Amino acid sequence: MAIEETRVAIDHDYDIVAARRKARELAMQVGFSGSDLTIIATAISEVARNIVVYASRGEIVLSAAQRGTRRGVLVVARDQGPGIPDIPRAMRDGFSTGKSLGLGLPGAKRLMDEFEIASEVGKGTMITMRKWTR
């Protein structure tokens, strides 16, 4: 029972809604339930909005993950936007150069089990997140 990878193009604010719907579907297939589904969808919402606000467009790739006997979801959010010059600062609560609460990225990190961010100024940003079933 292979779970297919899902790609969601992020171009407009309503794509954020589409991305979190797809994430919920995939997470359900993987075996997540209850508040974990909402937690995953909320994290997707934050990284997707980050793309819309800072990079205008990008994509989110959702897939099933496996580590030993544990199952989980893998989320990769990619854009070719301006990049983040100071990642530690972007990961600090309350820091925002856009129009937000500045809780997006640090919040997404708190919601997921694993969170990695790679960014190069002028090239873009890639965020990789994983959440494992309990």
Place this chain on the structure above:
Amino acid sequence: MPVPILKQGDVLIASIQSGLSDHDLMELRDNIAEKLGSFKSLGVIVDVSMLDVMDSFATRMLCTIAETTRLRGAETVIVGIQPEVAIAMVQLGLALGGIPTALDLEEGLQFLKASIRGRGQRGN
């Protein structure tokens, strides 16, 4: 997909649907501020029971709606935050500041009625 705003007595009721875009939320903020004036409403209920996710943007918009409403001389109550949404909000680090919340529409209306009664009627 604009959010419908219903008028019930002194209160405006906005029921947010599940797949709400950022743009829809900003429109809701503007529409509530405008309708408060035309209906001389004293309270606003935002029902979020259908909302799938309350992220940082939605939270900021609700805080903005509550503050705009307050500046227009009325009061806001957020009702229907689902248990899993509440758990995700706390984990994300979101708070609704001092905005009153209630379990559902009925309790929200009761809260506003008591509050409006407490300060007397406006305009007559």
